[in-house]
Amino acid sequence: MICVSCGKTIDDDSRFCAECGARQPELNVPDALAKEDAPALSEAADPVPEAEEKPAPKEPGPAAPYDPATAYGASEKENAGSIMAAYAPDYSSSQQPYGTQGGYSPADDDGFAPSDYNAQYGGIPYSPQPEPVPEPEPVPAEKAPSKVGAGKIILAGFVSVLAVAVLTLLSLALCVKLGVTGSLVRRRIEKMVPDNVLGADFDGESLSDNMYKGLGFDDITHGKADRFAFRDFMTKTNFLSFVGDKAAGYVDCIIGGSEQDPSVSVSEIIGFFEENSDVSEECFGYSLQTADYNTMRKNIEKENFCEDISVSGLSNSAGFGLQNISFIFSYITLGILLALTLVLLIWIVVVVDRRAKHITGAYGAIFFWSGIIVLVCAAAVSVGAALIYVITGWFEYYVTASVLLPFAAFAGITGLFEIILGLVFRKVRKSIRAKERRDRAVQKALAEN
Incomplete structure (x- = not known):
């Protein structure tokens, strides 16, 4: 059921x-x-049923006609x-x-009464309860980055100027340390053209004419050697090798900090002419004698030539000790300049609150302008000195353009590297600013919608 x-x-x-x-x-x-x-x-209830009266059988009446089809179906x-x-x-x-x-x-x-037991202990049908889901932690809203004030930007600009100066000094000092050494100076002087050196203008006259008069060569040779013959004589000697050795000593003392005094003495000058006595006989047909060398010594001492070109004499003329210049190009000084540069760069990061846009802008300006200054110095030493020598013919510019060529090469490479590095920082700054503009445009569009 x-x-x-x-x-x-x-x-x-x-x-x-x-x-x-x-x-x-x-x-x-x-x-x-x-x-x-x-x-x-x-009967099941009463095992001994009472006798029942049986009704008398009825008399059968007339029977209805029998139909098998309907009789079975009806029943x-x-x-x-x-x-x-x-x-x-x-x-x-x-x-x-x-x-x-x-x-x-x-x-x-009325026939059914729920029991108190069911009401008390019959619980509600069990239904699985969903496990409580922990609420997500509230995410604090991102704070809009505060703008860098004008005072901080001005301070960062001032620090950037100091960084440019320090980085320029560091670059130039490193280039001098690498490009101006005794061995490089000697090789550069030996490769110079003797005729150009002797013919360069020095105090209104050529260098050979000044030497000819200072040594008194006309009196020593009794008029047999004029100034043209003297220039030819100096050209055929190892004049440049002698000068190169002495110049290397000066460079090692002033730049490298060598304690040896490289000053040229009168005896060394006389020894140079004694070594080239055979060349003098070939050029003007006269072999210098001992008396001639003594006369030459007196003339040199009278002109105070050796005292003037000595380290002490040059220091007196400059007003300070040339030996102290070596401290500028020492490794200790280079390390101090490098550390100071790093401190200034870190200071800029702190001043601008570590904002990438201002950091890259300041770094780009520092490296770019430092590279420009170093590159200008390299061009001035090499190209500028050469052009001035061509125009004026002065001896100093010819020596500068020839001897300091390695320094100019190192300075040019350093300047180009710093310029490229500065341009890279500027490119990064432009990309950051472009991204900020795009983000502001997107936020503005979302706010309008």
Whole structure:
């Protein structure tokens, strides 16, 4: 049988549903079945049934004509109808129909009373509860980056100027340390053209004419060697090698910090002419004698030539000790300049609150302008000195353009590297500014929408 309330299958003789407790309608048993079952029930109850009076048999009446087709079907239909009627539920008006609002409550039935135990211990049917999901932690809103004030920008600009000066000094000192050494100066002087050196203008006259008059070569040779013959004589000697050796000593003392005094003495000058006595005989047909060398020594001492070109004499003329210049190009000084440059670069980062746009802009300006200054110095030493020598013919510019060529090469490479590095920083700054403009445009568009 099926429950009229919840639809569950229950026993046929159950009055209440085991699932929902709803009362089931009673089955109306037909009278024919009740009468048939009554004797069996009475006999089972009373083992000794009383004698019943049997009715007298009725007299048979006239029989109806027999129809096999209808007789069998009629009996079957009657039996089927009686069986269905016996088991059909009786829905009375007193009971609420199945599925109506309000439903059937077992508490309304007098024959069913829920026990207190069920009310106390009968829990609500179990239903799985979802596990509590932890609430996400609140994400603080991103603060808009504060702008760098004008005072900080001005301070960063001042620090950038100091950084340019220090970085330029560091670059030039390093180039001098690498490009101006005794060995390089010696090789550069030996590669110079002797005729150009002797013919260069020195104090209004050529260098060879000044030497010719200072040594008194006309009197020593008794008029056999004029100034043109003297220039030819100096060209054929190892004049440049002698000068190169002495110049290398000066450079090692002034730039390299050597403790040896490289000053040229009178004896060294006289020794040079003694070594080239055979060349003098070849050029003007006269071999210098000992008396001639003594006369030459007196003339040199009278002119104070050796004292003037000595380290002490040059220091007196400059007003400070030339030996102290070596401290500028020492490795200790280079390390101090490098550390100071790094401190200034870090200071800029702190001043601008580590804003990439301002940092890259300041670094780009520092390296760019330092590279420009170093490159200008390299061009002035090499190209500028050479052009001035071509125009004026002065001895100093010819020596500068020739001897300091390695320094100019190192300075040019350093300057170009710093310029390229500065341009890279500027390129990065432009890309950062472009990204900021795009972000502002996107935020503005989102705000408008």
